[in-house]
Amino acid sequence: MWLLHSTTFLNHHLKKSHAITCIRRIQSVPNQTLEPHQPFSKPVSVAPMVDVTDPHFLQLLRIISPSKKNISYTQMYHVNAIINREKQLERLCGPPEENTVVQIGGTDPETMAQATNILQASGFSEVNINIGCPSSRVQAGSFGAVLMKTPEKVREILTHISDIGVTIPVTVKCRIGVDEYDSYEYLCDFINSITNQTPVQHIIVHARKAWLKGLSPEENRKIPPLDYSRVYKLRHDFPHLKFTINGGIETVDQIREHLKVVHGVMLGRKIREHPMFLDTLDRELLGDTQKAELTEEAVVLSYLDYASKLHERGDMSISVLIRPLYNIFKGGRGKAFRRTIQTNLAKRDTLTFQEIVLGALESTVR
Ligand SMILES: Cc1cc2nc3c(=O)[nH]c(=O)nc-3n(C[C@H](O)[C@H](O)[C@H](O)COP(=O)(O)O)c2cc1C
Numbered sequence: 177m178w179l180l181h182s183t184t185f186l187n188h189h190l191k192k193s194h195a196i197t198c199i200r201r202i203q204s205v206p207n208q209t210l211e212p213h214q215p216f217s218k219p220v221s222v223a224p225m226v227d228v229t230d231p232h233f234l235q236l237l238r239i240i241s242p243s244k245k246n247i248s249y250t251q252m253y254h255v256n257a258i259i260n261r262e263k264q265l266e267r268l269c270g271p272p273e274e275n276t277v278v279q280i281g282g283t284d285p286e287t288m289a290q291a292t293n294i295l296q297a298s299g300f301s302e303v304n305i306n307i308g309c310p311s312s313r314v315q316a317g318s319f320g321a322v323l324m325k326t327p328e329k330v331r332e333i334l335t336h337i338s339d340i341g342v343t344i345p346v347t348v349k350c351r352i353g354v355d356e357y358d359s360y361e362y363l364c365d366f367i368n369s370i371t372n373q374t375p376v377q378h379i380i381v382h383a384r385k386a387w388l389k390g391l392s393p394e395e396n397r398k399i400p401p402l403d404y405s406r407v408y409k410l411r412h413d414f415p416h417l418k419f420t421i422n423g424g425i426e427t428v429d430q431i432r433e434h435l436k437v438v439h440g441v442m443l444g445r446k447i448r449e450h451p452m453f454l455d456t457l458d459r460e461l462l463g464d465t466q467k468a469e470l471t472e473e474a475v476v477l478s479y480l481d482y483a484s485k486l487h488e489r490g491d492m493s494i495s496v497l498i499r500p501l502y503n504i505f506k507g508g509r510g511k512a513f514r515r516t517i518q519t520n521l522a523k524r525d526t527l528t529f530q531e532i533v534l535g536a537l538e539s540t541v542r
Pocket residue numbers: 223224225226227228251252279306307308309349382397422423424425442443444445446
């Protein structure tokens with residue numbers, strides 16, 4: 177039935193020939209036989225999250241999961257930040273670890289290509305482009321989710337990136353739709369146009385649409401309903417591409433189910449709220465059965481070692497360095513830890529950074 181509804185929409189928004197190809201492809205889905213499914217060798221990734229996946233949080237994740245069996249996305253950086261801070265990239269994005277993907281946002285093809293090239297030259301092995309952020313600030317800059325309305329612009333960016341000789345993988349993170357551009361055919365056409373003869377072969381899809389007017393970014397992560405079946409359908413309809421599914425995924429069982437269909441699963445808030453879940457994933461999903469026992473205390477001490485060096489160098493504020501630790505403990509211990517951090521932060525003029533964290537650690541065993 178949606179085919180009938182969407183025909184009018186398509187006539188308005190898509191080139192007719194593209195639409196017909198897309199509809200044919202969709203109609204053929206039920207009979208299509210898929211090749212045997214092969215998830216990525218590192219199938220779980222931590223989502224890009226502004227003010228969460230900064231270099232320090234990523235360092236915490238490396239302490240929790242040193243075997244690097246997962247992928248971590250940095251928070252989004254505007255391309256101008258990458259270009260202007262080329263000499264301090266490590267401070268901005270963290271070290272170019274093999275399992276770190278830098279997410280960038282922007283709209284100008286030349287600066288997007290220049291920033292990607294800088295990241296490649298600095299040793300980063302993959303770059304992701306944000307086409308899913310609905311914030312009004314990002315919209316005002318004409319990047320993020322609003323770019324889903326102009327696939328030709330995204331294509332231009334991608335073509336520039338490959339024209340200047342970038343060879344590392346470039347991926348896109350998008351939504352299943354944006355505003356009234358939310359039919360499955362539109363999504364297909366979008367994917368077609370951004371992957372056909374461009375470097376993009378892997379797409380991360382947040383399985384809900386974005387409403388650019390009237391919903392805040394937080395509401396845009398809750399209110400539009402999740403529709404995993406659309407991402408599954410993409411996987412069927414574009415068997416030559418790789419897909420990672422994202423949105424509301426929280427348990428090992430859910431991840432297992434998704435990996436029967438798609439190549440990767442991306443977790444955002446779950447890891448923000450419970451970073452130690454990466455340890456569970458290592459053991460229960462990713463085959464690290466020999467991993468030595470890891471306690472929250474050991475993680476905090478190891479992180480403290482890293483963070484106090486930065487703090488001693490005067491490199492970073494206490495609050496930025498402490499932020500990654502907030503959710504390390506769960507339940508009552510978590511409450512005690514956070515409460516003591518807050519109390520100790522108020523006394524930061526008399527307490528050292530180490531005393532603030534060690535005092536909070538002590539409060540978890542009282
Ligand atoms: C605090 C916060 C910041 C976010 N910042 C970004 C961002 O920089 N880039 C991006 O593509 N998505 C961003 N997102 C969206 C997440 O990457 C993810 O798509 C979304 O949270 C849905 O996944 P989840 O249900 O597993 O959290 C952010 C989400 C949160 C909670």
